[in-house]
Amino acid sequence: MISTRLVVDSDFVISELDRRVFGTFVEHMGRCVYTGIYEPGHPTADERGFRGDVMALTRELGPTIVRYPGGNFLSGYNWEDGVGPKEKRPARLDLAWSSTETNQFGTNEFMDWCHAVDVEPMFAVNLGTRGPDEARHFLEYCNHPGGTALSDLRKDHGYEKPHDIKFWCLGNELDGPWQICAKTADEYGRIAQETAKLMRLVDPSVVLAACGSSKHDMPTFGKWEDTVLDHCFDNVDFISLHAYFENPHDSTAEFLGNIDQMDLFIKEIVAVADSVAARKHSHKRIMLSFDEWNVWYKARTLDDKRKPGWPEAPRLIEEVYNHEDALAVGGALIVMMNNADRVKTACIAQLVNVIGPIMTEPGGAAWRQTIFHPFAQASRFARGKVLRPVITSPSYASKTFPEVAYLCACVVHDDASGQTAIFALNRHLTEDQEITIDLRGLGDQQRLVEASELYHADMKAINTAAAPDNVAPQANTRVEIEGHVVTAKFKPGSWNVIVTTSSKSS
Numbered sequence: 001m002i003s004t005r006l007v008v009d010s011d012f013v014i015s016e017l018d019r020r021v022f023g024t025f026v027e028h029m030g031r032c033v034y035t036g037i038y039e040p041g042h043p044t045a046d047e048r049g050f051r052g053d054v055m056a057l058t059r060e061l062g063p064t065i066v067r068y069p070g071g072n073f074l075s076g077y078n079w080e081d082g083v084g085p086k087e088k089r090p091a092r093l094d095l096a097w098s099s100t101e102t103n104q105f106g107t108n109e110f111m112d113w114c115h116a117v118d119v120e121p122m123f124a125v126n127l128g129t130r131g132p133d134e135a136r137h138f139l140e141y142c143n144h145p146g147g148t149a150l151s152d153l154r155k156d157h158g159y160e161k162p163h164d165i166k167f168w169c170l171g172n173e174l175d176g177p178w179q180i181c182a183k184t185a186d187e188y189g190r191i192a193q194e195t196a197k198l199m200r201l202v203d204p205s206v207v208l209a210a211c212g213s214s215k216h217d218m219p220t221f222g223k224w225e226d227t228v229l230d231h232c233f234d235n236v237d238f239i240s241l242h243a244y245f246e247n248p249h250d251s252t253a254e255f256l257g258n259i260d261q262m263d264l265f266i267k268e269i270v271a272v273a274d275s276v277a278a279r280k281h282s283h284k285r286i287m288l289s290f291d292e293w294n295v296w297y298k299a300r301t302l303d304d305k306r307k308p309g310w311p312e313a314p315r316l317i318e319e320v321y322n323h324e325d326a327l328a329v330g331g332a333l334i335v336m337m338n339n340a341d342r343v344k345t346a347c348i349a350q351l352v353n354v355i356g357p358i359m360t361e362p363g364g365a366a367w368r369q370t371i372f373h374p375f376a377q378a379s380r381f382a383r384g385k386v387l388r389p390v391i392t393s394p395s396y397a398s399k400t401f402p403e404v405a406y407l408c409a410c411v412v413h414d415d416a417s418g419q420t421a422i423f424a425l426n427r428h429l430t431e432d433q434e435i436t437i438d439l440r441g442l443g444d445q446q447r448l449v450e451a452s453e454l455y456h457a458d459m460k461a462i463n464t465a466a467a468p469d470n471v472a473p474q475a476n477t478r479v480e481i482e483g484h485v486v487t488a489k490f491k492p493g494s495w496n497v498i499v500t501t502s503s504k505s506s
Contacts (some may be wrong), residue, residue: 001432001489002394004407006424006427008387010441014338017412019422020167020345021124021336022061023378025292026110027071029097029354030316035362036352037113038105042363047370049105050113050376053366057358058117058351061372062379065167065289066118067347070108072096074172075128075180079138082106084157085278095180097316098306107142108154110341111163122291125170125199127191128181136198139168143203146312166344167207169240169291170232173214175224184223189231193278198236209238209289209345216243216265222272225482229286238289238345241269244355245328246297249399252324252459252493256427257400259331259408266290266339288339290346293332295325295371296355319355321369323471323493324459330374332426337410340386348375367468370461373454377473381421381450384414396427405435413442419449422498426490429459432493437486443502446484451476454495473497 024030037058039050061292069077081090081103088105107123114121116228123134123142137150142163144151151162170192174183183191192210199206210232213221225239242423243262247255266288299317307314319325329348336343348371352358357372404464409424426433439446452473463470478489479498490496 001434002406002428004394004433004435005392005438006407006409006411006422006435007438008440010344010387010413012388014386014388015341017337017340017382017384018344019064019383020120021340021343022063023065023067023288023291023345023347024061024351025067025071025347025349026069027260027349027354028069028073028077028094028101028174029317029350031045031313031353031360032350032356033105034102036356036360038109039362048109048112050116051360051366053358054352055117057366057368061357061376063119063351064379065080065122065345065347066114066351067122067124067169067381070096070124072179073188073428074124074126074415075174077126078130079107079126079134079141083108083141088429093310099314099410100312102272104310108157108159111159121165122167122169122345123165124169124176125195127174127188127195128179132195132198135195136202138415139199139202155205155232166205167209169197169209169289170236171211174211175218175220176214177428184221185227186231189228192228192236193232196232200235201260208236209240209291210236211267212239212241212244214242216261216359222268225269226276229273233280233282233284233286236286238287239269239273240289240291241265243290244294244296247324248297252429253396253404254398254400254426255324256328256331257398257404258328259335260401260404262332263335263339266335270342278371281448285342285450287344288342290336290343292347292349294349294355295321295328299355302487317355318359320462321371321463322460322464323370323456326370326374326454326471327425327493327495329371330423330454331408333374333378334408334410334423334425337382337386337423348416361465365465367463367465370463370471373473374495377452378423381419381497381499382412382423384412387411407435411439418443418501420500422448422486422500424490424496424498426492426494426496429493429501431492433490435488435490437488437498439484439486439500442484444484446481446486446500446502448479448481449499449501451479451488451498452496453491455491455493459493
């Protein structure tokens with residue numbers, strides 16, 4: 001058994017946690033929309049065609065914001081195709097995923113779905129095949145109260161009140177050569193600046209995110225962000241970053257080193273953004289939108305990404321997640337929370353079927369993948385301020401990251417409720433971890449509210465429609481509290497959640 005120590009103090013706060021960090025992503029790709037969130041005729045579907053079983057699981061998952069409509073799909077999308085009477089909507093070739101898009105689900109349907117599951121929408125504008133003019137028209141259609149052609153068109157479509165969409169992404173992954181109408185940093189920086197300027201003239205209240213690097217190992221990484229922000233710094237609020245964890249060596253120890261690599265990625269982007277601010281003699285700070293992140297390495301063949309014959313809603317990148325994938329997702333959540341001073345929004349990609357925490361069968365069941373659980377628990381319990389963790393832990397050497405501590409943890413305290421949530425990952429794969437957690441200044445007498453562990457003896461264990469709870473949280477009975485000190489034992493390769501409250505808030 002290894003020994004670790006975690007100390008936090010109520011006076012040492014990283015930041016208030018922005019709940020938008022628990023976002024997700026719905027793209028017109030594969031079966032995310034069609035037979036995912038939308039399937040008219042499904043036994044659980046409502047009168048709008050929204051799958052009731054998926055809505056229930058979405059509410060349980062607890063996302064706070066949902067990015068839409070893409071993704072690579074975005075860079076060839078005409079928003080006008082997805083509004084108005086469904087019988088008049090055109091079918092289009094989706095060049096991003098070699099599919100046929102029927103446009104039977106679009107902007108207004110998505111807004112109805114967001115209201116139904118109580119999430120905030122995050123929309124994106126096409127800066128691939130289109131540009132500033134279409135972006136400002138789209139915003140006017142969505143957000144202007146009325147009295148103009150586009151706002152009155154929305155009313156004609158049955159939506160009297162404006163959608164009041166606040167968060168907008170300026171394109172998607174335009175640094176990537178795979179992207180429809182990819183751009184250089186200067187090309188994109190200029191169009192992002194002009195698009196942002198026009199959108200703010202239409203609605204000054206919008207929050208705007210510029211495209212950052214689509215992955216850490218892009219050859220343009222760093223220089224891209226510097227150039228883009230040099231153009232649009234004054235008119236944007238966020239820079240985006242994307243990351244997908246891979247396990248090419250089939251080594252759990254190496255795979256879990258991605259967590260520390262993600263932390264480095266965040267800190268490097270912050271350094272670049274702040275260098276632009278320094279060059280401009282500005283006190284403004286650009287925040288980070290980690291608006292695509294997840295585990296994705298198994299469903300990566302060409303057949304996973306393309307099907308012949310331009311099919312409708314084909315099965316694309318339907319990753320089947322195992323226990324070690326859930327550990328990686330839990331670790332990523334810890335990293336983002338521990339960077340709460342700059343990471344203010346994040347979207348696990350995607351929600352359903354396409355590398356999603358929820359899986360469905362057309363006409364059939366919906367179930368939770370393994371990665372569902374750490375996200376749902378973090379979204380449920382992480383509220384308030386993130387405290388700065390001081391961790392003492394042995395570590396191991398890794399090719400992925402030079403030194404990987406066996407303990408990965410964060411602590412979030414909510415003054416309003418008095419609850420403290422501890423999220424911890426034991427990255428030792430063969431030994432239990434005995435941990436001492438010192439909660440200083442949070443109440444002299446802590447009381448246990450809940451303790452659970454996500455553990456499976458088989459790192460490759462999965463959930464299926466037939467066995468949906470094969471990998472699921474269980475109670476951890478090896479937790480004790482004396483005063484403000486919590487001691488616990490964590491199983492090897494486990495994700496752990498401990499929630500306490502002080503006696504003064506009971």
